[in-house]
Every structure is written in C-alpha cells, then in structure tokens.
Amino acid sequence: MAQACERQPIVGFSSGILPIPQPEDKVLVEYVYVDHSRTDIHWKTRTLDFEPMSAQACPVWDTLMYNNFEGKEPRVEVLIVPVSLYRDPFRRGKNKLVFCQIYEKMDKPAFINTRHTCEKVLDKISEDEPWFGLEQEYFILGSDQRPAGWKTEKSFRPKDYHSLCGLTRTAGLERELVDVHYQACLFAGLKIGGINREDAPGQWEYQIGPCLGISAGDEVWVSRYLLLRVGEMFGVEISFFPKPVEDALPAAGVHINCSTRRMREEGGYKYIVEAVEKLAKTPQDVVLKMYDPHNGKDNEKRLKGNYFVPESSHFSWGVGDRLASIRIPILVAERKRGYFEDRRPSSNCDPFCAIEVLVRASMLDEFLNNN
Numbered sequence: 001m002a003q004a005c006e007r008q009p010i011v012g013f014s015s016g017i018l019p020i021p022q023p024e025d026k027v028l029v030e031y032v033y034v035d036h037s038r039t040d041i042h043w044k045t046r047t048l049d050f051e052p053m054s055a056q057a058c059p060v061w062d063t064l065m066y067n068n069f070e071g072k073e074p075r076v077e078v079l080i081v082p083v084s085l086y087r088d089p090f091r092r093g094k095n096k097l098v099f100c101q102i103y104e105k106m107d108k109p110a111f112i113n114t115r116h117t118c119e120k121v122l123d124k125i126s127e128d129e130p131w132f133g134l135e136q137e138y139f140i141l142g143s144d145q146r147p148a149g150w151k152t153e154k155s156f157r158p159k160d161y162h163s164l165c166g167l168t169r170t171a172g173l174e175r176e177l178v179d180v181h182y183q184a185c186l187f188a189g190l191k192i193g194g195i196n197r198e199d200a201p202g203q204w205e206y207q208i209g210p211c212l213g214i215s216a217g218d219e220v221w222v223s224r225y226l227l228l229r230v231g232e233m234f235g236v237e238i239s240f241f242p243k244p245v246e247d248a249l250p251a252a253g254v255h256i257n258c259s260t261r262r263m264r265e266e267g268g269y270k271y272i273v274e275a276v277e278k279l280a281k282t283p284q285d286v287v288l289k290m291y292d293p294h295n296g297k298d299n300e301k302r303l304k305g306n307y308f309v310p311e312s313s314h315f316s317w318g319v320g321d322r323l324a325s326i327r328i329p330i331l332v333a334e335r336k337r338g339y340f341e342d343r344r345p346s347s348n349c350d351p352f353c354a355i356e357v358l359v360r361a362s363m364l365d366e367f368l369n370n371n
Contacts, residue, residue, distance in 0.1 A: 022091075022093060022095075025049060026047055026048070026049065027047070027048045027049075027050065027051045027052070027094045027095055027096065028045055028046070028047060028048075028088070028091055028095040028096075029045065029046050029047075029048055029052065029058055029095070029096045029097075029098055030043055030044075030045050030088060030091075030095075030096070030097045030098070031043060031044045031045070031046060031058075031061055031080055031082070031098055031100050032097055032098065032099050032100065032221070032222060032225050033063075033080045033099070033100040033101070033102060034102075034221060034350075035065055035066065035112075036065060036066045036112050037293065038112070038114065038293040038350040038353070039240070039293050039348050039350075041221065041224060041225050041228065042063075043225070044061065044063060044080075046058075046059070046061060051094040051096075052085060052096060052098075053085075054085055055082040055083050055084050055085040055098050055099075056082065058082040058085070058096075058098050059082075060079055060080070060081050060082070060106070061079070061080050061100075062077050062078065062079055062080070063077070063078060063080055064076070064077055064078075065077075065078045065102065078102050078103065078104060078110055079102070079103040079104070079105065079106065080100035080101075080102060080103075081100055081101050081102070081103050082098040082099070082100050083098075083099055083100060083101050083115070083218065084098070084099045084215065084218040084219075084222075085097070085098050085099075086098070086099070086188040086189050086190065086222055087187055087188050087189055088188070089183070089184040089185075089187035089188050089226065090184075090229065092187075097188060097222060097225075099218050099221060099222050101113050101115045101116060114350050114352040114353050114356070115214065115217060115218075115352045117352070117356060118214060118217060118352035118353070118355055118356040119213075119214045121356045121359050121360055121364070122213045122214055122355070122356075122359065124364060125260070125359060125363055125364070126213065128260040128261055128262065128363070129212065129260060129261040130212070130213055130258065130259070130260050130359065130363075131209065131210040131211065131212060131216075131257075131258070131259050131260075131264075131339070132209055132210065132211055132213075132216035132256060132257065132258055132355055133193065133207060133208065133209030133210045133211070133216070133256070133257035133339075134207070134208045134209055134216060134220050134254050134255070134256055134257070134351060135205055135206075135207045135253075135254060135255040135256075135257070136205060136206055136207070136208065136220060136223065136224070136240075136254055136347065137198055137203065137204070137205045137252035137253055137254065137347045138203070138204060138205075138227065138238055138239060138240050138252055138347060139200070139202050139203050139204075139238070139239040139241075139244050139252060140174055140177065140202045140203075140204065140231075140236055140237075140238060140239075141202065141236060141237040141238070141239050141244060142202070142236070145237070145244070146202075146244075146245055147200060147201045147202030147203060147244065147245065147249070148173075148174055148201065148202035148236070149174070149201035149202050173234070174202065174204065176234075177230060177231070177234045177236070178195050178204050178206070179195075180230050180233070180234075181195075181206070181223075181226060181227050181230045182195050182206065184226045184229075184230060185206070185223055185226055188222065188226065190208065190219045190222060190223055190226075191208060191209055191210070191211055191219060192206055192207065192208055192223065193206075193207040193208065193209060193210075194206065194207050195207075198250070198252070199250040200249050200250045203250065203252060206223065208220050208223055209257065210257070210259075214352075216351065216355060217351040217352040217355060220254075220351040221351065224240065240252070240347050240348040241298065241347070241348055242292070242298050242299065242301060242302040242346045242347050242348065243301045243302055246301075250309070251301065251302035251304075251309055251347075252302075252346075252347035253302065253309065253343065253344070253345060253346055253347050254345045254346065254347055254349050254351070254354065255341050255342065255343050255345070256341065256342045256345055256354060256355065256358060257339050257340070257341045258275075258339055258340060258341075258342065258358060258359075258362070259272075259338060259339035259340075260363070263275075263337065263338065263339060263340075264337055264338065264339070265337060266336075266337060267336060267337065268336070268337035268338065269332070269333070269336040269337055269338075272328060272332065272337075272338070272339070272340050275340065275362040275363060276317050276326050276328070276340055276362070278361060278362050278363075278365065279315070279317075279325075279326060279342075279358075279361050279362050280315050280317065282315075282361040282367045283367065284312065284313075284314065284315050284325075286357075286361075286367055287344070287357055287358075287361055287367075288303075288312060288344065290353045290354065290356070290357040291344050291345040291346060291349055291353075291354055291357070292345070292346035292348060292349050293348060293349065293350055293353075296312075298346050298348060299312060299344070299345075299346045300312060302346060303344065309323070309343070310323055310324055310325045310343055310344060312344075317340075319333045320333075322343070324343065325342070325343060325344055326340055326341065326342055326343070327340070327341045327343055328340050328341075329341065342358055
C-alpha cells in the first residue's frame with residue numbers, strides 16, 4: 001500500500017542548514033539545463049561578483065554531457081549558454097536562477113538543443129505574436145514508488161477517489177508541497193496561472209502561461225526544476241512520466257493552449273478553426289512522435305480514449321470535448337475568439353519540441369506540403 005506524502009522538516013524555503021549570512025558583494029547563480037535525454041534536469045552554481053540583470057550578463061560556462069541520446073560514453077565537454085533569468089526562491093536575496101541551452105561551441109548549437117530549433121520556427125510567425133499556455137500534470141510518489149494516497153493493489157476505480165479539483169483526507173501534505181511550489185514559481189517570476197488536483201491519487205496540475213513565444217518552454221523547464229527541488233525538501237519523488245503505474249490509473253499529460261494575435265482579436269474564431277483543420281490533415285504519427293521524448297512510446301500508454309484523454313489511433317476535435325485531440329473551450333466558441341487546446345502531449349514532453357511541431361502543423365503548412 002502506498003504511503004502518504006512523507007515530509008522532511010523544513011523551515012520556509014531554506015535548505016535546513018544554519019542561516020549563515022552571505023557576503024553582500026557575492027551573488028550565487030544557479031545554472032539550470034536539460035541533458036541529452038530531454039527529460040533530466042541538471043544544475044551547477046557559480047559565484048559572481050555582481051548581480052546579473054539579464055541572462056546575457058551571466059558568463060557562458062562549460063560542463064560534461066553524454067554525447068548521444070542513449071547516455072553512453074564517451075562524455076564530451078559542452079557549453080551552457082544562459083538564455084533566461086529568474087529570482088532564486090531558495091537562496092533569495094540577489095541570487096538568481098538562469099536557464100541555459102547547450103552549444104558544442106559558441107557558434108554551433110548542440111544537436112540536442114531543441115530550444116534553438118523551436119526558436120527558429122517561432123521566428124517565422126513572430127509577427128503573429130504566438131501565446132502558449134501549458135498545463136503540466138505530474139504525480140507525487142510515495143515511498144513504494146506508487147502515487148501518494150494509493151489505497152490498494154487493485155485497479156484504479158474512479159468511485160474510490162473523485163479527486164479532480166476536490167478535497168480528500170489524504171491530500172493535506174500534498175497540498176502543502178504544491179503550495180510551496182506555487183509560491184516558489186511566483187517568487188521566481190514565472191507566469192504560473194494556477195494549480196489543481198487531478199483525477200488520480202497523488203496527481204496534480206499547474207499551469208504556466210500565457211507566455212509569448214519561446215519563453216513558454218523556458219518557464220516550463222524552470223517550473224519543473226523548482227518542483228523537483230521542492231520534492232527534495234519534502235522527501236518525496238516527483239514523476240513526470242505519463243503512467244508511473246501500469247494500471248487503469250489516469251495518465252498525465254501537458255495540454256498546450258495556443259493562440260495568435262488574430263485568434264485573440266474580435267472574430268478570431270475562424271482562424272482557430274483554420275488552424276485546427278490543418279492539424280486534422282497532419283498525419284497523427286508525425287505529431288505524436290514529437291509529443292514525448294521517446295518517439296511516442298510513452299504516449300502509447302496514455303492515449304487510450306478514457307479518463308478525458310484522447311486516442312492515439314485517430315484525430316478528433318470539438319467544442320468542450322475533453323476526449324478530443326483538440327478542444328475548443330466553450331467560452332471561446334461563445335465569444336468567437338481566443339485559443340485552442342492540444343490535449344495530446346505527454347507529461348514528460350520536451351515543451352520546445354511540442355511547441356515546434358504544433359506551430360509547424362497548425363500555422364506553417366510544413367507537414368501538409370511534405371506529405
């Protein structure tokens with residue numbers, strides 16, 4: 001039986017060590033970056049003699065990284081290049097977090113640098129002012145590697161939980177964890193829009209955005225980093241895997257809300273429908289391969305057409321339809337402007353890959369021209 005969320009003693013956002021004063025002329029900058037797996041987040045801290053006011057003010061640094069997606073030797077030295085700067089909610093004061101992308105050398109992005117390729121695609125539609133909002137679902141795991149609050153070894157039964165946006169006896173420590181993460185994101189300066197419980201025990205969601213262009217991917221990665229750090233503080237594991245339990249358990253995804261300036265303006269509904277119809281003509285397998293980091297294999301376990309999750313075997317869309325591949329919210333249909341939601345990406349997706357393929361399929365006709 002899964003154990004409830006077991007928290008280790010903490011004091012506010014501190015790490016539990018003695019509150020040793022930091023010299024006023026020193027600033028600690030946490031470099032945050034993603035490795036070859038496109039799922040694992042790494043960090044290194046550097047001491048600066050000044051407070052950086054932009055990512056570009058932070059020095060480029062080097063680090064070791066595996067040379068391929070399989071994570072096998074040899075390891076190579078790469079450059080971590082700062083691209084977006086945030087306040088550090090753990091060290092606080094003048095200290096910073098900086099999200100970085102990976103380069104082989106200063107003029108050559110690494111082949112694992114999905115941010116670079118995504119940004120090139122977004123540059124093609126920059127005049128359209130694309131906004132993205134990403135709804136990140138995840139699981140809090142107990143000491144037995146099952147979702148916190150899991151009651152039995154039997155299959156998941158919705159009548160046992162009714163946890164979506166609800167109150168339950170087992171959610172108390174989980175709620176404390178997600179509230180600390182919420183406050184950490186706000187302190188850092190992320191555009192976190194809200195939080196809620198999800199269908200399964202130990203399953204939660206937070207929303208990032210709306211963000212303009214490439215910043216959406218940066219903020220999702222930094223928010224994940226902050227969540228993993230908070231998980232360390234509480235002594236629990238955070239899982240972004242779509243189905244941490246091979247069961248009838250509801251799976252986790254990242255729903256991507258997307259709009260352009262024309263979609264948001266009066267009468268923009270027709271542009272929303274145009275984008276969705278282009279998605280309908282795009283081969284489903286082409287899109288789904290980029291919607292999780294393992295060429296769609298993780299999403300195969302999730303996209304079953306149940307628990308408000310669409311099917312992988314065919315494309316569908318509808319107004320207020322949470323079983324559809326693409327949902328147009330009811331209020332958007334009534335107001336005739338707004339955004340559409342792609343419900344297919346997995347919870348462990350690379351947001352840069354997911355945003356890139358969504359834009360290429362819905363706004364640039366690239367897949368239609370090539371197929």
